[in-house]
Structure formats: C-alpha cells, structure tokens
Amino acid sequence: MEKIAFLGLGRMGLPMARRLADAGYPLTVWNRSPGRAGDLTGAAAGAVRATEAATPAEAVRGADVVVTMLSDPEAVTELAGRFTADLAPGTLWIDMSSIGPRATAALHAGLPDGVALVDAPVMGSTGPAATGDLTVFAGGEDADLDRAQPVLEHLGRVRRCGGPGSGAALKVVVIGAIVASVTVLGEVLAVADELGVPQEQAREVLSAGPLAGVAARAFGTGSDFPVRLAAKDLALAGGGPVLAAAREVLLAHPEIAEEDLSAVPGALLRGR
Missing domain, CATH: 1.10.1040.10 (N-(1-d-carboxylethyl)-l-norvaline Dehydrogenase; domain 2)
Structure with missing residues (x-):
C-alpha cells in the first residue's frame, strides 16, 4: 500500500485520517496545533497506527500520496509553501480542502516537476467523515484520478468531475x-x-x-x-x-x- 502523509487533523481531517489508518495505509500525520493525533499515534488506543511529524516538510518526505484537509484557501496556500519543495517526483497530492478552482489552479502552477495534484473537496459533516460516507468531488487527469480512487473510496463515494479544478468548481x-x-x-x-x-x-x-x-x-x-x-x-x-x-x-x-x-x-x- 502506498505511504500516505495526511496534513490537517481538524474536525474533518482527524476522522478521515483515522479511516485511512484503519484501512492499513502507512500513515504520517501533521497538524498545525500539536497533540491532535490522539489514538492514531497510540495515546488513546495503545497501538501506534500513524507517525506524527513535527513539520509539514518532514511529513511529506518519502510519501507516495499527500492528503491535505484544511479550512480555506489561505491556509492551504501557506501550508503549500512549507512542503511543496520536499515533494519527490511521482508524488500524488490530493487536496480535499474546499478552496475553489482559482486557488486550485494556483496550486497546480506551483507544483514541482513530476508531482500531480487531484482536487477532491467533500460534501458531508463529521459523522459521514467517520463512517466513510462523504461525497467526494474529484477533479484531475485520468491517470491521477485512477491512482487516487482507492484512497478516496475509503472516505466516501467518489464522483469524478473532469479535469483539474473541476472537483473544486x-x-x-x-x-x-x-x-x-x-x-x-x-x-x-x-x-x-x-x-x-x-x-x-x-x-x-x-x-x-x-x-x-x-x-x-x-x-x-x-x-x-x-x-x-x-x-x-x-x-x-x-x-x-x-x-x-x-x-x-x-x-x-x-x-x-x-x-x-x-x-x-x-x-x-x-x-x-
């Protein structure tokens, strides 16, 4: 299974990351406010299911797939500046934040060579996030969507919307x-x-x-x-x-x- 870095453990991100850990993905997590990883790192359940990184750059190093789940375009843009230089060629970045097509286009423009981006914002609240019943609007190149599909299916029902930015739109x-x-x-x-x-x-x-x-x-x-x-x-x-x-x-x-x-x-x- 591909190694995943999950950045953003807020009210939606934490239950989504938990589902990926439960599915068996090797998982590294990061959150702006430390201490959110909880049972993912063994604090609650006693079994380590994820590694908590100290910085976004540390989280994405060696990851095959990077998932971001943040609150707004400003937060995603600021975070991107802290880790995009550390993305290796072949990495797939799945941004699940609700940031709109303009901000998504700016993320595409800043990608390092060989790195792909799928925009995959979701519909649904914390309950569906915990049970894997979100609706995922996915946009990107066909090959990138094919690669993202197995990850996204653990989080909800995936609707492919078209090319880059179409999910965000x-x-x-x-x-x-x-x-x-x-x-x-x-x-x-x-x-x-x-x-x-x-x-x-x-x-x-x-x-x-x-x-x-x-x-x-x-x-x-x-x-x-x-x-x-x-x-x-x-x-x-x-x-x-x-x-x-x-x-x-x-x-x-x-x-x-x-x-x-x-x-x-x-x-x-x-x-x-």
Missing part, C-alpha cells in the same frame, strides 16, 4: 446552493413570525413541499458545518448578488460563527 456550486437556500429559509421563517404564522405550521408545510431537502438541512441536527466556513464557501462563488447577500446575512451574526449552519434560521428569527 462543483463543490462551490453545490455548497453555494445549499448555504444560500438555508439562509433564505431562515428569512422566510422570520417573515412567518411577523405575519402570525405559527413556526411549527410553517416548518411542517415547508418540510412537505419542494423545499423538503433544504428544510431537512435547516432543521436537522447532527451536522457540524460552522457558519463561518459556510460564509467562506459563499465567497468562493464570486460576486453573484444572491449569494453575496446570503453571505452578508451570515457575517452579520458572529454569535453563531462556530455553530452548525442549522443555527441560521434561529438567529434570523431572534434578530427580528
């Missing part, structure tokens, strides 16, 4: 629609309150109609997608007026920045 489209729709639904519930429509009645009817999927996300529990990251993803979509307006609404409620997206309707209702 589709993620922006899908998440933009979801976040903006949940925000609009929150606004509609606030309007219902002003018009004297009982919240329970409004939610019931919205959940039974064409917006059932959006309502399920807006009213559901168990997901862990912070509002601040939802606002970041809307920014990746560019300057469309509807998406820009939804982003401004999210930024106007810093009190829920670390809460799941489902907190938006409640925040808008309280703000009326």
